[in-house]
Amino acid sequence: xxxxxxxxxxxxxxxxxxxxxxxxxxxxxxxxxxxxxxxxxxxxxxxxxxxxxxxxxxxxxxxxxxxxxxxxxxxxxxxxxxxxxxxxxxxxxxxxxxxxxxxxxxxxxxxxxxxxxxxxxxxxxxxxxxxxxxxxxxxxxxxxxxxxxxxxxxxxxxxxxxxxxxxxxxxxxxxxxxxxxxxxxxxxxxxxxxxxxxxxxxxxxxxxxxxxxxxxxxxxxxxxxxxxxxxxxxxxxxxxxxxxxxxxxxxxxxxxxxxxxxxxxxxxxxxxxxxxxxxxxxxxxxxxxxxxxxxxxxxxxxxxxxxxxxxxxxxxxxxxxxxxxxxxxxxxxxxxxxxxxxxxxxxxxxxxxxxxxxxxxxxxxxxxxxxxxxxxxxxxxxxx
Amino acid sequence: xxxxxxxxxxxxxxxxxxxxxxxxxxxxxxxxxxxxxxxxxxxxxxxxxxxxxxxxxxxxxxxxxxxxxxxxxxxxxxxxxxxxxxxxxxxxxxxxxxxxxxxxxxxxxxxxxxxxxxxxxxxxxxxxxxxxxxxxxxxxxxxxxxxxxxxxxxxxxxxxxxxxxxxxxxxxxxxxxxxxxxxxxxxxxxxxxxxxxxxxxxxxxxxxxxxxxxxxxxxxxxxxxxxxxxxxxxxxxxxxxxxxxxxxxxxxxxxxxxxxxxxxxxxxxxxxxxxxxxxxxxxxxxxxxxxxxxxxxxxxxxxxxxxxxxxxxxxxxxxxxxxxxxxxxxxxxxxxxxxxxxxxxxxxxxxxxxxxxxxxxxxxxxxxxxxxxxxxxxxxxxxx
Numbered sequence: 025x026x027x028x029x030x031x032x033x034x035x036x037x038x039x040x041x042x043x044x045x046x047x048x049x050x051x052x053x054x055x056x057x058x059x060x061x062x063x064x065x066x067x068x069x070x071x072x073x074x075x076x077x078x079x080x081x082x083x084x085x086x087x088x089x090x091x092x093x094x095x096x097x098x099x100x101x102x103x104x105x106x107x108x109x110x111x112x113x114x115x116x117x118x119x120x121x122x123x124x125x126x127x128x129x130x131x132x133x134x135x136x137x138x139x140x141x142x143x144x145x146x147x148x149x150x151x152x153x154x155x156x157x158x159x160x161x162x163x164x165x166x167x168x169x170x171x172x173x174x175x176x177x178x179x180x181x182x183x184x185x186x187x188x189x190x191x192x193x194x195x196x197x198x199x200x201x202x203x204x205x206x207x208x209x210x211x212x213x214x215x216x217x218x219x220x221x222x223x224x225x226x227x228x229x230x231x232x233x234x235x236x237x238x239x240x241x242x243x244x245x246x247x248x249x250x251x252x253x254x255x256x257x258x259x260x261x262x263x264x265x266x267x268x269x270x271x272x273x274x275x276x277x278x279x280x281x282x283x284x285x286x287x288x289x290x291x292x293x294x295x296x297x298x299x300x301x302x303x304x305x306x307x308x309x310x311x312x313x314x315x316x317x318x319x320x321x322x323x324x325x326x327x328x329x330x331x332x333x334x335x336x337x338x339x340x341x342x343x344x345x346x347x348x349x350x351x352x353x354x355x356x357x358x359x360x361x362x363x364x365x366x367x368x369x370x371x372x373x374x375x376x377x378x379x380x381x382x383x384x385x386x387x388x389x390x391x392x393x394x395x396x397x398x399x400x401x402x403x404x405x406x407x408x
Numbered sequence: 409x410x411x412x413x414x415x416x417x418x419x420x421x422x423x424x425x426x427x428x429x430x431x432x433x434x435x436x437x438x439x440x441x442x443x444x445x446x447x448x449x450x451x452x453x454x455x456x457x458x459x460x461x462x463x464x465x466x467x468x469x470x471x472x473x474x475x476x477x478x479x480x481x482x483x484x485x486x487x488x489x490x491x492x493x494x495x496x497x498x499x500x501x502x503x504x505x506x507x508x509x510x511x512x513x514x515x516x517x518x519x520x521x522x523x524x525x526x527x528x529x530x531x532x533x534x535x536x537x538x539x540x541x542x543x544x545x546x547x548x549x550x551x552x553x554x555x556x557x558x559x560x561x562x563x564x565x566x567x568x569x570x571x572x573x574x575x576x577x578x579x580x581x582x583x584x585x586x587x588x589x590x591x592x593x594x595x596x597x598x599x600x601x602x603x604x605x606x607x608x609x610x611x612x613x614x615x616x617x618x619x620x621x622x623x624x625x626x627x628x629x630x631x632x633x634x635x636x637x638x639x640x641x642x643x644x645x646x647x648x649x650x651x652x653x654x655x656x657x658x659x660x661x662x663x664x665x666x667x668x669x670x671x672x673x674x675x676x677x678x679x680x681x682x683x684x685x686x687x688x689x690x691x692x693x694x695x696x697x698x699x700x701x702x703x704x705x706x707x708x709x710x711x712x713x714x715x716x717x718x719x720x721x722x723x724x725x726x727x728x729x730x731x732x733x734x735x736x737x738x739x740x741x742x743x744x745x746x747x748x749x750x751x752x753x754x755x756x757x758x759x760x761x762x763x764x765x766x767x768x769x770x771x772x773x774x775x776x777x778x779x780x781x782x783x784x785x786x787x788x789x790x791x792x
Contacts, residue, residue, distance in 0.1 A: 102517070133486070133536045140532055148524055152517045155792050176577040177570060184582075186561060186570055191741070193560040198568075198579035200601070207602045211528075211595045217584070218591045222735055223791045351606055357575070407607045408539050 026050040027302065028112055030099055030150060031120030032092075033077045034059055035252045036166070036235065036294055040118060041081075042242035042249065043295045044302075045090035052112045053077060054121065056098040058142065059252075059259065062128055068256035068398060071268075071390050075248055087245045099146035102153070109153040109161075116162040116302050117154065121146045122212075125258050126170075126203035126350075127403040136204045143208035144215070151219050162226045162305040163216070164298065169233045169287050169317060169360065171210045173200035174353050179360035182231070182313025197313075202352050203405070217311045224308040228301045233317030236263040236375065237291035238386060251291065253387075256398035262323060263288070265399055266330040267380070270341045271388045274396050276331070280348030282324035285358035287317030290373040300368040314364040318372035333380035337388075349401040410434040411686065412496055414483055414534060415504030416476075417461045418443055419636045420550070420619065420678055424502060425465075426626035426633065427679045428686075429474035436496045437461060438505065440482040442526065443636075443643065446512060452640035452782060455652075455774050459632050471629045483530035486537070493537040493545075500546040500686050501538065505530045506596075509642050510554075510587035511733075511787040520588050527592035528599070535603050546610045546689040547600070548682065553617045553671050553701060553744065555594050557584040558737050563744035566615070566697025581697075586736050587789070601695045608692040612685045617701030620647040620759070621675035622770055635675065637771075640782035646707060647672070649783055650714040651764070654725045655771045658780050660715070664732030666708035669742035671701030674757040684752040698748040702756035717764035721772075733785040 027044055031037040032053025041053040055077055063069045074080065081092040093112070097104045099121045109117075122143040123129065129139040147165070154161045172179045175198075184197040196217055201207040212229075219225045243250045254260045255268040266276045289297075297316050306312045321329075327343045334341035348354060366372075373379070387394075411428055415421040416437025425437040439461055447453045458464065465476040477496070481488045483505045493501075506527040507513065513523040531549070538545045556563045559582075568581045580601055585591040596613075603609045627634045638644045639652040650660045673681075681700050690696045705713075711727045718725035732738065750756075757763070771778075 102521075133540065136536070137486075137532065140528065144524070144528065148521065152520070152792075156517065159791070175579070177572040177575045184570070184572070186568070186572075186582075188561040188568070188570075191561045195559070195582035196584065198570075198582045199598075200580065204602065207598060210598055214583075214591060214594055214598070218588065222789060405606060407543070408536075 025116060025302065026112060026114045028114040028117045029053045029120070030117060030146065031055060031122065033057060034120050037120045038080065039240045039243060039251050039291060039295060040298050041092050042084055043240060044299065045092050046088060046242055047299065052093040052095060053081065054095045054097060054099065054108065056096065058123060062125070063259060066128065066258050068254065068258040070252040070254050071394065072247065072250060072253055074250065074252060080249060083246060083248055084242065088242065099149055100142060102149045105149050106153045106157055109157045114158055114161055116164060116305070117150055118298060119147065119150055119163060119165045123205065126205040128258050129203050129205035130403050130405055132408055139205055140208055144211055147212045147215055151215065151225060154225065155223055162228065164228045164230065164301045165212065165216060167213055167229045167231045168206060168209050169231050169315060170201055170206040171199045171213060171231060172197060173202060174356045174358060176357050181315050181361045181364050202350065220309055220311040226306050226308055226310060228306060228312045228314065230297060230301065230314050230316045232294065233287035233289055234261045234263060235289055235291050235294050236261065238383065240291060240295060257401045257403065262326065266327060267383050267387050268394055269399060270330050270334045270339055271384055271391055272394055272396050274399060275342040275344030276327045277399065278323050278327055278343055278345045279350060280345065281354035282327065282345060283322050283355035284352060285320055285322045285356065287320040287360055287362065288375060289317045290375065290379070292373045293318055293370060296370050297365050300365060300370060304368055315360055315362040316365060317362055319374055320358060320360065329375065330380060333377050333384055336377065336381050337384055349404040351405040409500060409686065410496060410498045412498040412501045413437045413504070414501060414530065415439060415506065417441060418504050421504045422464065423624045423627060423635050423675060423679060424682050425476050426468055427624060428683065429476050430472060430626055431683065436477040436479060437465065438479045438481060438483065438492065440480065442507060446509070447643060450512065450642050452638065452642040454636040454638050455771070455778065456631065456634060456637055458634065458636060464633060467630060467632055468626065472626065483533055484526060486533045489533050490537045490541055493541045498542055498545055500548060500689070501534055502682060503531065503534055503547060503549045507589065510589040511785070512642050513587050513589035514787050514789055516792055523589055524592055528595055531596045531599055535599065535609060538609065539607055546612065548612045548614065548685045549596065549600060551597055551613045551615045552590060552593050553615050553699060554585055554590040555583045555597060555615060556581060557586060558740045558742060560741050565699050565745045565748050586734065604693055604695040610690050610692055610694060612690060612696045612698065614681060614685065614698050614700045616678065617671035617673055618645045618647060619673055619675050619678050620645065622767065624675060624679060641785045641787065646710065650711060651767055651771050652778055653783060654714050654718045654723055655768060655775055656778055656780050658783060659726040659728030660711045661783065662707050662711055662727055662729045663734060664729065665738035666711065666729060667706050667739035668736060669704055669706045669740065671704040671744055671746065672759060673701045674759065674763065676757045677702055677754060680754050681749050684749060684754060688752055699744055699746040700749060701746055703758055704742060704744065713759065714764060717761050717768055720761065720765050721768055733788040735789040
């Protein structure tokens, strides 16, 4: 199978490229270094340095033998993207090529506009490059569980059967994102559903929760092949922030009351999910939506887990609630279905104490270069 | 009241500018002639020529005394737009500045991209210009009833109370547009709702049905002040197409089975609705959605009405179903609520036989310049 991976330099794009190359798939990884550029501009660089994409691909080839073609280009440039789709002739595209930071999208006009334009145009362009040059290609798109927001009813897997005044209709599940970034993913889904039902595009839209972990079979070969680890307020997830705070003796900063519930998953499970989606393509005209996470818990529960894992390593982990910089519900109902990927064969790797202990150990080895100032929120969801 | 009208050269923008100026409001009309340019490029020019916007404003001033400031500029240019919002300091913005043709948005990549970029960026920019420079300003946005599509349940006014597995949640009514143009309006609504609930923007989003009519108090002063009348397949509505076909003796072209039901309204009622929305602004943080139409009927019923009106003028009007170039349901349930504007005081002008007879008479005066080839669909909803 020939797989084009857009956003191949990212936290998920790079491990996906290696994992699929290791399965013997022909891989082409595309990136324009948008995340690296934003990280530099906002002083949010990753904890461990990582070589540029062509160097990582060379190193992977030297150590493993698998080949990853690399193209450094911008997916909002349609001429280059359509050239690449013609040239590489993919059977599937995995589309990660989006500005992925919610706080970045909330800084101000320039950052919001960059997020909207990049994410919408990249999605629009890959849809058209497939329609025009690889019409049977299966588009596997990364959405986010954050598209659903936190409704007071069960979150279904993409679609909602509504009974109203004695009649029924099945709708795309109504979406409401918590940041402009999340909203662009809502718009992506609207666009993909339009082109699937109208022009017969084949799409899998994966509504993914926050991913944690650094450990993949290929990344284990060399530290320079490791996924990016961001702990800052721009790109860092709450899991990474808590791990770094635990290691440096800074209290875990819970935003507000800490009852925010989300569905999480291990990086190893993201790799499984992508492979399962690729190996089970959908018919023309279908938008398949799969909720991609394995466990759901609150921020307070996550803090407790990190505290317990820290205790194993002799770390005295404290928790310190701080005012919530975001606009979000801090106590809410949350029950999200996630059976589709399990039915396809996903074998979950839960967030055990052992997993957290290993991540803490990994982070501790870089303790001296951690800048704890990056851990506090610099962006608030305030009116500009 | 100071009102900025984006898209002030359009079928609705121009009559709105005159009507509000006649009420004594300070008006600034903005346009970049996108519709005129597309009309020229696609050989879809209006039936009656109309002077450019500054000339129309001068003529209106000479005949009526009311003053309409004109700015020829592109709303996707944020620097100019924010300059104008600072300079004019509007109390309200009426946002019509969108590529309004569904068939145009379905021609191919270039036209789809132009529609997406123009509509999303214009909306995004006006949101930010208001947030940054006129934070109390009320944004009155033109959406479309087409955002809802044709669900098998009642269409509510913007929001849907869902009961599911014993719990309840009120969602933005789920939307599914029938063309890329309609989809961009869905995306607009998502964006507006995000910025209303997050940054306290005040928004009225008017879900409007197809508008018909040429007759407004101000337009009656001089034929050069008349609204644009398009009868082509790109900008022409089904009402205009049927009127022109009736006058030229060409059978009315019903697309497919003709059971497509929509909510229609008279141009006079659009003007009332805009004034009612402006005179009843919403509090900060509120997105008010109003369904803007007065009557609903099927395409076949519309054809019958035109046939009956033609009979009054001695026209032998025939009906000829043709293959549907669009992807849409041709027989479907349709029951859309529209009480909000009536509660605000709307006095509907129904589509009486007299109204249609007058429009037929008006069109007949230009019979010799009608190009009947423009009446047939040139764009199909096919895979590119």
